[in-house]
Amino acid sequence: MMVTVLGEGIDCSICLSNFKIGEEAKEMFCEHRFHSICNDRSLRINGSCSICRYKMLVNEQ
Ligand SMILES: [Zn+2]
Numbered sequence: 107m108m109v110t111v112l113g114e115g116i117d118c119s120i121c122l123s124n125f126k127i128g129e130e131a132k133e134m135f136c137e138h139r140f141h142s143i144c145n146d147r148s149l150r151i152n153g154s155c156s157i158c159r160y161k162m163l164v165n166e167q
């Protein structure tokens with residue numbers, strides 16, 4: 107799901123750069139947060155969180 111970053115100190119788990127306040131992040135069920143760009147790249151490859159390998163239900167075609 108997409109969440110809006112409301113505080114500082116949150117990193118993208120993939121590229122490790124900080125989110126800016128007000129930026130949109132994609133939050134996984136495992137609570138890892140990514141830029142949607144970083145996340146999309148990872149999901150297309152293995153369909154799971156690339157950090158902890160939490161399996162996502164992917165219903166994009
Ligand atoms: Zn990122």
Ligand SMILES: [Zn+2]
Nearest residue numbers: 136138155158
């Ligand atoms: Zn994860």
